[in-house]
Amino acid sequence: xxxxxxxxxxxxxxxxxxxxxxxxxxxxxxxxxxxxxxxxxxxxxxxxxxxxxxxxxxxxxxxxxxxxxxxxxxxxxxxxxxxxxxxxxxxxxxxxxxxxxxxxxxxxxxxxxxxxxxxxxxxxxxxxxxxxxxxxxxxxxxxxxxxxxxxxxxxxxxxxxxxxxxxxxxxxxxxxxxxxxxxxxxxxx
Numbered sequence: 542x543x544x545x546x547x548x549x550x551x552x553x554x555x556x557x558x559x560x561x562x563x564x565x566x567x568x569x570x571x572x573x574x575x576x577x578x579x580x581x582x583x584x585x586x587x588x589x590x591x592x593x594x595x596x597x598x599x600x601x602x603x604x605x606x607x608x609x610x611x612x613x614x615x616x617x618x619x620x621x622x623x624x625x626x627x628x629x630x631x632x633x634x635x636x637x638x639x640x641x642x643x644x645x646x647x648x649x650x651x652x653x654x655x656x657x658x659x660x661x662x663x664x665x666x667x668x669x670x671x672x673x674x675x676x677x678x679x680x681x682x683x684x685x686x687x688x689x690x691x692x693x694x695x696x697x698x699x700x701x702x703x704x705x706x707x708x709x710x711x712x713x714x715x716x717x718x719x720x721x722x723x724x725x726x727x728x729x730x
Contacts, residue, residue: 611728612711613659614718620710623669659718670695675703 596604606612607620657664680701681693690698694706710716711725719725
C-alpha cells in the first residue's frame with residue numbers, strides 16, 4: 542500500500558510538472574507572437590530590390606567603420622570581431638549562448654561566449670548581441686506584460702539608440718580600449 546501511495550504521489554508530481562511546463566510554453570508562445578506582431582512591417586523597410594543595393598555614402602562609411610580594426614587600441618579588433626556576421630556572434634568558439642542575455646559574471650566563470658577586448662587579457666562580462674535586431678530594438682523600458690526590462694542597445698540597456706551605442710565600445714577598456722574620443726577620430730582620419 543505504501544508503494545502504491547508513493548507511486549501515486551510521484552505520478553501526481555509528474556503530472557503537475559508537465560502542466561506547469563505546458564503553461565510556461567503557452568506563455569512563451571504568447572510572448573513570441575506579441576513580439577512577432579510588434580515587428581510586422583518594420584523589416585520591410587530594410588529590404589531593397591537588387592537595383593537599389595548600392596549603399597548611401599553614410600551607410601558605406603558605417604560599413605567600413607564596422608570592419609575597421611584600426612579603431613581599437615592594438616589595431617586588432619573591429620565591431621565585427623564581436624558581432625560577427627559569419628558565426629552568429631559566438632566568436633567562433635562554439636560555446637553556447639545563454640538564453641536570457643543577462644550573463645554577467647556567470648558568463649566569464651562558465652567560459653561561455655564573451656567578447657575579448659583589444660587588450661587580450663581583458664574580457665567583457667556580456668556576450669555580444671546580434672546586430673541584426675539592433676535597428677528594431679525599442680528604447681530601454683520596463684515591460685509589465687513581460688515582467689522585465691526590454692529594449693535598448695546592449696543586453697543591459699545602457700544605450701537607448703544606435704548612435705549612443707556606437708560610441709561606447711571604442712572607449713570601453715575591456716572592448717576596443719581607445720584612450721579618448723580624439724584618439725578614435727585621429728584613427729579615422
